[in-house]
Amino acid sequence: MEFSTGLLLLVAAASPQQVTPPPPVADQAPAQPADPDADKPIIPEAEFDKALPPLSNDINAPLEPIAIEPIGAPPPVTVPPTAPTPQEPAELSQPLPPLATFDSTPFVTVADVEDKETQIRYDTVLKGLDGIGLGGQFNSLSALKDGGGKAANATMVSARAREDEALAGRLMRSLGYYDGTAISTIEVVKGADGKTTDRLRAIVSATPGKLYHLSSVTIVADPVVPADLITTAMPLKTGDPIDAARVQGAEANVSTVLPQQGYPFAKVGQRDIILDDATTTGAYTLPVDVGPRSSFGAYTTTGTLAFDAQHVGVLARFKKGELWDTRKVDDLRQALIATGLLSTVSVEPVQTGQPGPDGTQQVDLLVRQIAGPPRSLAVSGGYSTGQGFRLEGTFTHRNLWEPEGALIVNVIGGSQEQGLSTTFRRSNAGKRDRTVSLTASANHSNYDAYNAFTGTLAGRISYDSTPIWQKRLTYNFGFELTGTNESIYDFTALDKTRKTYFIAALPVQALWDTSDNLLNPTKGYRVKVNLSPEASVKGKASPYVRGLVEASAYYPVSDSLVIAGRVRAGSIMGISRNELAPSRRYYGGGGGSVRGYGYQRLGPFDPNGDPVGGRSLSEFSIEARYRFGNFGIVPFFDGGNSYESSIPGVSDLKFGAGIGGRFYTNFGPLRVDVATPLNKRKGDGLIALYISIGQAF
Known part of the structure; x- marks a missing residue:
């Protein structure tokens, strides 16, 4: 703060624009006559030169201290002698040894050994999940079970129990128990004599609540051939539990069946399930972009070729104009690999916009190949x-x-x-x-x-x-x-x-x-x-x-x-x-x-x-x-x-x-x-x- 103030004063003094003479005053007192001794030196010049110490001719030598005794200064104060400065140890004056010679092994104290050997033992108790068939899955994913009944301290046991609370909640929701709750408690185990022991018991209690069921199953998609292709491939119906694994499996089945039945560009969108707490039901909606119904077209190939497109057609187990079936495309890819001539190969559908038989669109197969060592x-x-x-x-x-x-x-x-x-x-x-x-x-x-x-x-x-x-x-x-x-x-x-x-x-x-x-x-x-x-x-x-x-x-x-x-x-x-x-x-x-x-x-x-x-x-x-x-x-x-x-x-x-x-x-x-x-x-x-x-x- 003092530095800033001094800087401001220095700037003010150095700026000529800020130093303005005061305006003349009419009723100002008459000027006093000048002092005849104002220009005389305070100390004679000869006396000043005598007081200066002799200077060395070595320009690199340090400057000698100047002891100036002010005129009229009080007599010097005698300071009692202080204790001599202690000499620094000889070890401190030696150079440091090389870094590589230092022993970086941490120093182990008795307390450290005791901390490592000290572990808390605990038991894990699960309540409420066996009845809905989740006990085995919980035990395979549980943080408490994974710890093997041992922990460094009680805080770690508590942290694992909180992880298992969240796990129990996720597992219940995966089966459709969306109102399910889970809570964990840690208690000290008492012995047969009623006295407390050094063992803990971690209890995870789950309350599943009511099971949610599907109130409706809606597929949003363009018409397909046959008309029930998607609904037949979707093994979900009204009244089914909202089981995450079953729902995901049904969606995977739709994405698998459609390319096998003439829809190579089909894409299954993001599902939407609207839950109703009052009725414990959920309305399920799944958007599906089916793409054009397609048939097999011609073959094209690119890359470092081992053989041409005509030979690709020899390996195919389908003919031009047949309804698209991705299983036959996978078989062609395996046959190309089995030739032993390709290090890399892929088979991709390419839309042509050309009409095919039975209202389909002709889709060509692009074979990307890189020939391997023959x-x-x-x-x-x-x-x-x-x-x-x-x-x-x-x-x-x-x-x-x-x-x-x-x-x-x-x-x-x-x-x-x-x-x-x-x-x-x-x-x-x-x-x-x-x-x-x-x-x-x-x-x-x-x-x-x-x-x-x-x-x-x-x-x-x-x-x-x-x-x-x-x-x-x-x-x-x-x-x-x-x-x-x-x-x-x-x-x-x-x-x-x-x-x-x-x-x-x-x-x-x-x-x-x-x-x-x-x-x-x-x-x-x-x-x-x-x-x-x-x-x-x-x-x-x-x-x-x-x-x-x-x-x-x-x-x-x-x-x-x-x-x-x-x-x-x-x-x-x-x-x-x-x-x-x-x-x-x-x-x-x-x-x-x-x-x-x-x-x-x-x-x-x-x-x-x-x-x-x-x-x-x-x-x-x-x-x-x-x-x-x-x-x-x-x-x-x-x-x-x-x-x-x-x-x-x-x-x-x-x-x-x-x-x-x-x-x-x-x-x-x-x-x-x-x-x-x-x-x-x-x-x-x-x-x-x-x-x-x-x-x-």
């Missing part, structure tokens, strides 16, 4: 007793010839099989899930039954099931030209020899499938028929027919237990066994046959104890597939044999039993089976192990 390298392997190790590597270029023209190079290395094959494959060839392939391969097989060097050229057209679209009926047919040089036991010469065969075949397969899953079926059945007219040329042409029928069924005993069974029978007619190439005969035993026996070791044997195969086959299997989480246990029992005759029989069946483990993944179960032969013969092992992907059947 090349891939895969490695798989397995092991089974009798076959040993088998390692397979595959290189694939999935889009070498657009669209979806793939080059596949396959290499097999194993204990008993080595091979190389090249396949040209066109997926979705003119029709979704139809595949055309041409394969050339060279293989060496070294089994107990035969040793063969084989070259094959084969073509096939197939219509297959996929995890996205599992079909009831699938099929494949094609041709096969094979040249093979194989070891064979000549029963006429009673010795092993090698023979060369040239084989032409026209294989056909059909599968009827009602199961619920390709890799892990739990219900339904399958019937598969293989038929292959063939001709073997070894000096002369010998025509014959190979046939195989297999049926499997799956019965769910419970959610965790499935009983699965399989039967299989095969026959080769029109040729003797000795004229038939060993690789074309039927053998039993192994992981996909009768487990417990070695691969191809069921059937007739030559005098050396090696299997020679037969012209017929009979097999069965039964499993109890028990699953718990991502794991499973599968006890099983198998039986079967192969026979020299062309008619499959049931005599001299060999049986195997064991137990398997399953680890269920998103691409199918990993199978590990351990089995033992129940009709053990000379040369059969005691234990057989099988590791593979997928169920045994």
Whole structure:
């Protein structure tokens, strides 16, 4: 305040506009004569210079203090000496240590330890919610329950109880109890002797009040086809409780059904419920913008393309002009992803304003795609007793010839099989899930039954099931030209020899499938028929027919237990066994046959104890597939044999039993089976192990 005042005075003195001479006064007294000593100095100049201290020649030296003793000043006052200033400790004069050397651990006192160890125990009591079915939901969301009956102090217990008050109110309103109230109290628990303890009891008391019901259900929307489409999709009616979950579920059902029935642009608005306290009812109103009724139009595509719009139409399971169904659009999106050629893809409806059939508007589908890497390298392997190790590597270029023209190079290395094959494959060839392939391969097989060097050229057209679209009926047919040089036991010469065969075949397969899953079926059945007219040329042409029928069924005993069974029978007619190439005969035993026996070791044997195969086959299997989480246990029992005759029989069946483990993944179960032969013969092992992907059947 003093600074401000001084500043104002300084400004006033420095401003010439504010210093104005006073006006002359007429009756002013006459001026006094001037003082002759007014201009004399107060102190002589010589005396003043003598009083100044001597100045140093160093311009950087500090100024010396000036002691001026005023003229006529009183004598100096003698001040008694004060106590000497204490010297500062030597530690204070030292520089501070580096910051990194400081110990930043908080100092812990005894009181701190006691505070951490001290906790209040409390019990939680809920009243009034169990009667309306909210007790379990309250306990799962309760702050008191979440605290585990422990708190730092009573204030924290009280805060949790207030949170649970609000929770109880929200839960009651979610069921339609809009007048419900909740209150919490904290009390000290008394012991059996009537004395207070250090334990608290938190009580949340809820009073639901009356339940509110719907007095009316009104849908504000333009007319739709059929007229009751929205009302049928809205499972709410007058008199229903105003249950939040049920109301939201009904609205979600409307938003789901409309796009499935021709309205891709339908939008459900914000509901309005007007409550009446007097009647405890609510009037429900829901606005719905249905948009135009639409049909499928053309396809357009944009982005980094893996294929053009025409191929998108091949993958679609609907035709232009059909009523819009968002489920079919989702299926198309999944099919585009399943090609393996796209890293990103979306399918969007686009209004065209063009009229469609039955009063609809034509809506095009815009496919936004970004092509992914077309090349891939895969490695798989397995092991089974009798076959040993088998390692397979595959290189694939999935889009070498657009669209979806793939080059596949396959290499097999194993204990008993080595091979190389090249396949040209066109997926979705003119029709979704139809595949055309041409394969050339060279293989060496070294089994107990035969040793063969084989070259094959084969073509096939197939219509297959996929995890996205599992079909009831699938099929494949094609041709096969094979040249093979194989070891064979000549029963006429009673010795092993090698023979060369040239084989032409026209294989056909059909599968009827009602199961619920390709890799892990739990219900339904399958019937598969293989038929292959063939001709073997070894000096002369010998025509014959190979046939195989297999049926499997799956019965769910419970959610965790499935009983699965399989039967299989095969026959080769029109040729003797000795004229038939060993690789074309039927053998039993192994992981996909009768487990417990070695691969191809069921059937007739030559005098050396090696299997020679037969012209017929009979097999069965039964499993109890028990699953718990991502794991499973599968006890099983198998039986079967192969026979020299062309008619499959049931005599001299060999049986195997064991137990398997399953680890269920998103691409199918990993199978590990351990089995033992129940009709053990000379040369059969005691234990057989099988590791593979997928169920045994």
